[in-house]
Amino acid sequence: MAEQVQALMERMVAPLRDLRDRGIFSEEEIHQIVTRRRSSEYLLQKISASRSDYLRYIEAEILLESLRKLRKQKVMQEYREKMRGSIQHHEDNGDNDKKKKKSKTEVVHAYQTSGPGDSHIVSNIHFIYQRLLKKFHYPMDVLLNYAEFAKQHKSFSVLSRVYAEGLQRYPREEGLWIQAASFEFFGYIAQDDDKTESTKLVGSSIQNARVLMQRGLRINGKTSHELWLQYFALELHYVVKLMGRKEILENGGVGDASNTDDDSDDDENTTTTTTTTALSNTMLLPCQVIYKNAIKSIPNSLSLRLRFVETCRMFPRTRELERIIIQSIERDFGNSEEAWVSRISFAEEQMKKKCSAKKRIGGVSDESEDVEGRGFLALSSDGNDDDEEEEPVTKKRRLIVKDTALELVNEALETVPTSTMYLECARYLQLRIQRLVNSATSNRDSDDDDEDQTQDVSYLIRDHEDVESAVKRHSNLLKEIYSKAEANDVHSTKLTLDQVDFLSSNNEMEEAYQLLAGAIKRGDCNSTLFIQWANLSHDMTTNGLSPELTPAAILRKGLEATPIHDRDAFLSLSTELMKQLMSQPRSTKITKELKSIFEKLLLTSQGVTKPNMNINGSDEADEVKVNLADTFLAYLEYTIPSKIGTCTTADNIAVRTIYNGVIFHSSYAKSCLDKSNDELFAIKSFFDVCLNFEKSTAAAPDGMTNKSSAKKQKKQMLSRLYEGAIAFFGSGIKDSALRSVVDSYQRELDNIKFGM
Secondary structure (H helix, E strand, O other): OHHHHHHHHHHOOOHHHHHHOOOOHHHHHHHHHHHHHHHHHHHHHHHOOOOHHHHHHHHHHHHHHHHHHHEEEEEEEHHHHHHHHHHHHHOOOOOHHHHHHHHHHHHHHHOOOOOOOHHHHHHHHHHHHHHHHHHOOOOOHHHHHHHHHHHHHHHHHHHHHHHHHHHHOOOOHHHHHHHHHHHHHHHHHOOOOOOOOOOOOOOHHHHHHHHHHHHHHHOOOOOOHHHHHHHHHHHHHHHHHHHHHHHHHHHHHHHHHOOOOHHHHHHHHHHHHHHHHHHHHOOHHHHHHHHHHHHHHHHOOOHHHHHHHHHHHOOOHHHHHHHHHHHHHHHHHOOHHHHHHHHHHHHHHHHHHHHHHHHHHHOOOOOOOOOOOHHOOOOHHOOOHHHHOOOOOOOOOOOOOOOOHHHHHHHHHHHHHHHHHHHEEEEEEEEEEEEEHHHHHHHHHOOOOOOHHHHHHHOOOOOOOOHHHHHHHHHEEEEEEEHHHOOOOOHHEEEEEEEEHHHHHHHHHHHHHHHHHHHHHHHOOOHHHHHHHHHHHHHHOOOOOOOOOOOHHHHHHHHHHHOOOHHHHHHHHHHHHHHHOOOOOHHHHHHHHHHHHHHHHHHOOOOOOOOOOOOOOOOOOOOOOHHHHHOOOOHHHOOOOOOOOOOHHHHHHHHHHHHHHOOOOOOHHHOOOOOOOOHHHHHHHHHHEEEHHHHHHHOOOOOOOHHHHHHHHHHHHHHHHHHHHHHHOOOOOOOOOHHHHHHHHHHHHHHHHHHO
């Protein structure tokens, strides 16, 4: 072991001596470096050497390399100042030309301060990484760290070898294939801005990048969506690069031929535009081939095709490519709601682009742009646009753009007449209405009349139509969709709720009320419909209308139609009914009904868990339907007399029955690990209200005249409550906030027990 370490240390003598001689490190620092390296090498030579030993060694060497770079910059600066002063001294003394030439020669030699020590530390880090990889069989995390280190220090030959070794051992790791291909295509950028050290120039190689992606696809092509998308994006990057070069060359050619006749200029521009469009389509052929092979390998993935559309929209001049993808979606997924939504979205994007391009051609913009030269944004692809382009568009003239999105909406409803399709189309129209309303609001708030205010929604407005008229037209179209769904007997809970929201926003409460009543009569007994119906009944009463059923009656009807084993629905309806009853004047009938509902809630709350939640409140679930703790707290506060001194023995029994049932006779308050943040806050308030009741509000027990006995009973009640709170919040003791709550309750319990 000692001989191997000594051999390694002797190899470091020359570069370390060079660093010392050039003043980068002092003698004492060199001694410290040698001592540290020797101890690290002894650790690595052990049979039981761990990965952490190698990583600590590498980290120390990286810090040393950073220090070396800073020291070298300082030494170089000192050399420059010294030689600048030497030149000035010779010029002031009037030396002959020979001495001046000699001084210039000295300046040249002074800047050549490179030596074997400059690359020594980086080479040593490479050596440590290679030993680490071989010893631990190329772990993926170390391999990626090594590749990142080689990339940062421009060790491109090493980086290529690292990627090659990694791909040999991890051919199924798609991220590694992507990184290697990205290095081959973009690697040349790394050394463009750094001229301080000699580096081997590495140019961009689309051939090598393609080879890597194709090899990766041969292995993972049947399963990897990401590799197909990355290969597609790679070709688009290359197309954009070629188009940029071609535009630069063409612009230069037009400038050189500026003295020719006007007729010849027009002919050249027309020929150039046609050639550019054709060339761009030819350039995109590899992308089309990649897409066709991707859907051939993974034919049933609609999400993959939609991601291809998203990728196209990240690059310019890909309109034709997007159209090809959308057509394949239409052909292969004609009965898919998601596919139709994608096509409608694509059509609206094209309407926006077309409207924007027409504004530029019509002279709204002061810049003269060659739209035909922009490839797939060319308006000549649409046969009905030729005549319109010849007329300038004024501010008062509305641009006429064919609304292909609405045509697709009608076609989608005829092809796929499902409730989901009707819902998506209705929401799409609601989105358009919202955009128009926002545009009208911004126009009213603005001080000047500027066409830019309505530029974003101009494609939604027909000729001789203002924003308000467009909103009304879209609202009528939305009503037609709802009517068509009703006529075709297409129903769903979400579609009904969506229509109710639309009617409520238009102050058509009675129509919305009848719609909910009809849906429930039809047999759609979803708890959300009953709750929405009850809320609508309450709003109608508030606005002076007279609904047929009160909110409480509607919720009772919902409970009758909901089986108790449908736990979520039953809990939602029960909690809403309790809130409605507690908002009404007190009576014996309401008290009995509240007690009955409370007992059922305790029964159904046994074993209720809400997955994907933690005690910190970061709920991963989409929606928390019921907060039982909040309902229990409201019922407890409703039962406790509001005035101090008016509490009776019957009130004591009622209140203690409630909190005993929640805390001690049910599993709901046994652990806080399955509770949301709102539930934890409500349960803490529940404990605090119970403790405050026993401390100040509760009446003395009947027949107990001895004060010491009453005090003892009160102490027992409080101790039991504190112990229940500590047990509940103690189950989540790992959380710092809950730990402070437990400590607070524990101190109060100690004060009661021991009088501390």
